[in-house]
Amino acid sequence: MPELPEVETVRRGVEERLRGKEIIGVEVRHESIFDAIDAEGIKSMLLGNSVERMERRGKYLIFCMSHGERILLHLRMTGQLCAFDDDFLDDKHCHLVVHFAKGGFYYRDVRRFGRFCPMGLGGKTEAGFECLGYEPMDRQFTLNYVKEGLRGRHCPVKARILDQRFIAGIGNIYADEILFRARIHPLRPCDELTNCQIKRLKKACETVLEEAIADHGTTFRDFRDVYGESGSHQEHLAVYHRAGEPCLVCGEVIAETKCVGRTTSFCPKCQKR
Numbered sequence: 675m676p677e678l679p680e681v682e683t684v685r686r687g688v689e690e691r692l693r694g695k696e697i698i699g700v701e702v703r704h705e706s707i708f709d710a711i712d713a714e715g716i717k718s719m720l721l722g723n724s725v726e727r728m729e730r731r732g733k734y735l736i737f738c739m740s741h742g743e744r745i746l747l748h749l750r751m752t753g754q755l756c757a758f759d760d761d762f763l764d765d766k767h768c769h770l771v772v773h774f775a776k777g778g779f780y781y782r783d784v785r786r787f788g789r790f791c792p793m794g795l796g797g798k799t800e801a802g803f804e805c806l807g808y809e810p811m812d813r814q815f816t817l818n819y820v821k822e823g824l825r826g827r828h829c830p831v832k833a834r835i836l837d838q839r840f841i842a843g844i845g846n847i848y849a850d851e852i853l854f855r856a857r858i859h860p861l862r863p864c865d866e867l868t869n870c871q872i873k874r875l876k877k878a879c880e881t882v883l884e885e886a887i888a889d890h891g892t893t894f895r896d897f898r899d900v901y902g903e904s905g906s907h908q909e910h911l912a913v914y915h916r917a918g919e920p921c922l923v924c925g926e927v928i929a930e931t932k933c934v935g936r937t938t939s940f941c942p943k944c945q946k947r
């Protein structure tokens with residue numbers, strides 16, 4: 675699932691490739707990718723309009739249209755936004771095709787869990803968006819904010835940093851990487867973290883995501899940017915997907931456990947319980 679660094683990579687690509695171009699054609703093939711609007715509604719919203727700016731908050735993209743509309747897009751598991759010049763490799767997983775006078779972009783989604791949702795229409799996607807906490811790049815993401823968010827909670831720290839209402843943008847890959855960087859066991863209860871550990875956790879949230887953005891995200895299978903390119907951060911992961919392999923810091927074998935149903939990798943020596 676695309677997390678903050680992958681979604682940021684898509685955002686930057688859209689800004690480079692799609693902004694300011696007038697939309698002259700819209701093909702909707704699967705209405706189920708829309709939330710709170712139908713095919714005709716989205717067509718009349720897009721035609722004659724253009725993307726003025728692309729914003730991002732957590733894992734949500736926000737199309738800011740030149741006519742003033744704001745349309746949320748959550749890519750969920752396998753959503754992809756791709757630009758094209760002339761032709762593209764069309765298949766049954768392309769659910770929306772948007773045409774400019776020359777080229778355009780399409781939305782492809784194998785699992786079809788992703789959603790476009792115009793803001794202001796009361797969609798479910800928008801409700802999730804409204805509840806987002808701060809993200810590690812925000813000025814408001816202070817040590818105090820992190821401390822308050824952990825205080826009095828006995829759940830595992832990994833479960834807490836996956837909660838989008840606390841920190842927006844972190845998913846399973848970066849949660850494991852952040853906790854490794856901070857040298858904190860993923861199952862450690864929030865209310866047992868020391869001040870030092872909380873400081874390291876905050877710092878790790880920032881640096882791990884920044885490094886992943888610099889690598890254009892992580893691609894295991896599905897993630898592509900708008901140019902169809904893979905990210906390269908999978909080459910720099912320390913623990914995620916590395917169970918059974920030696921720790922890059924101490925050589926201990928990376929272990930695997932479950933946390934809130936998610937596969938969780940950690941180093942038993944660097945991240946003591």
Ligand SMILES: [Zn+2]
Pocket residue numbers: 921922923924925926941942943944945
């Ligand atoms: Zn280690």
